[in-house]
Amino acid sequence: MSEAPHGAPIKTPGQLIAAIIASFAVPIVIIVLLVIYVDNSTRTGAGTDSLSDAEVSARIKPFAQVDIRDANAPRVYKTGEEVYKAVCSACHASGAAGAPKFTNTADWAPRIAQGFDTLLHTALTGKGAMPARGGTSPDDYSDFEIARAVAYMANNSGASFPEPAQPAAGAAAAASGAAAAAPAGASDAGAAQAAAAMAAMASVPQAAAPAAGGAQSADASQAGKALYQQVCQACHAAGVLNAPKFGDKDAWAPRLKDSMDTVYNYALHGKGAMPPKGGSTASDADVKAAVDYMVSAVK
Template identity: 35%
Template structure:
């Protein structure tokens, strides 16, 4: 005898639930696609003004470097104080940035002018507080630095004249003594360059020599550049430390003088 099963009649409610269930997945997919498209368009929208965007594009397409042809045989002509100020110093002194005395600010310069020409020149050479040595331009000559300092100081009320004190050249006897002191106290580092010490043939001496002998004497006696005071010999006299500096500077100058000729020959 065959069993007879009757199907339950479909109600309107059942039909609606089935319809909604079938549409749920496609609707979810469509909403996700729309959201993705909207987010992509939002990221591509340029929020910067047209001129800012144009400037950013120009900066991005700037060449990596500029080729500048310099004639090594052309004699150097020192710039005037005004020229040095315009090209180097005005970046800070023009606005008073980093606490620097603003150009023509007599109140700010007055406090410094009272310290005297020599002190201000020393600060210009070696740097002070946030100002780097030589205003951050190591290629400036001593006279260019002096002229720039005088130009600014005089605009602030001083009556300085850009003059340089010529350093006294050591005698042959002093250089001989300096060589001995160097061999006994300095050679271990400066002959090899260990601990970052400048070898006597290191081109970095060009920048150090520009700082002046007084600066180098102080560095040798008190210790700086990562080296110990008096080469680590507390018993060494200040006078011997100075003649050692004289010897090193003399040797470094000789090496620097030979460098261009050697490069040309090569």
């Protein structure tokens, strides 16, 4: 029995040439495709982006920066809403740490009942978990801007407080002058308080001098409150230069050991850093009414 002869797959010279070309071409094509696949996406190794423009700029950025301002330029005060969004909303938007939640009338009702002066005093001096001025400084936001923020929050939560009176244009310049005139050995805190006091005096509205023998205002209580808000609270709300703070019984107690005539005399003629009538030209009757208003808050 004979075996069938084996047939070779390549039988012609043309087939041999094609096989030789394919044996070289196919591996080359496979290698090219693998290279394209590997290099198709950028792979960043650890530390390879350290020389990028952003990384270099971040490393050479100076720690301190100079903010140049024109001291003579008129100050543009922020609105209550702007101060609320920048400072107060961190706690009052959500009611964090027991803060009365913005627009929640139930949270704000007992606080509104205490009056605007007490709310402002609390905002300026702090209470509980809330730091004084919401953690800002007078250089960041003035007392007037803090007062605006208090009125904004309260009025959106059930109150109807009037817009706080804007300080006079010369208040900022007076503050700068007071800081420059402070004694060389004065502490930073003392200089800041002196500047605040001078700014407050400069912002006092100068009313026409009363006629001799002028009678007391028809509504003494309202006149006293109005004068306090315009003049006295600049120092008494925050206790500037040891002024007894509004509503602080301990601060007022030693002063009230004297007769009311003596207390009136201090307010009318000045004492220590406080100028006569707080630097205003209000009538004697209105000054006494303002004293009565502050005294009534600690009784």
